[in-house]
Amino acid sequence: MPKLxxxxxxxxxxxxxxxxxxxxxxxxKRHGMIKRTKKFIRNARGTTTLAPQDAKIVKQYLPNx
Numbered sequence: 001m002p003k004l005x006x007x008x009x010x011x012x013x014x015x016x017x018x019x020x021x022x023x024x025x026x027x028x029k030r031h032g033m034i035k036r037t038k039k040f041i042r043n044a045r046g047t048t049t050l051a052p053q054d055a056k057i058v059k060q061y062l063p064n065x
Contacts, residue, residue, distance in 0.1 A: 010061035014050075022055040023047050 015023045026044040033041060050058060 004063040006064055007061035010058060011065070014058050014062065016059075016062065016065050017049070022050040022058045024050055 013024060017023055024047060026046065026048055028036070028040070029044050049055075
């Protein structure tokens with residue numbers, strides 16, 4: 001049986017929490033901040049957890065995490 005490889009892009013973007021949820025950076029903060037509301041920018045600080053449907057896909061990319 002060959003070794004399971006981790007997707008390089010996934011290991012840079014996602015981390016797994018102790019309970020198995022997928023943690024990622026907030027979306028929509030790369031550019032165009034001038035058109036975003038102050039409330040959006042404030043609420044999009046830090047990290048967030050992915051929805052279960054998306055987390056299921058990402059976990060396939062991180063077999064050894």
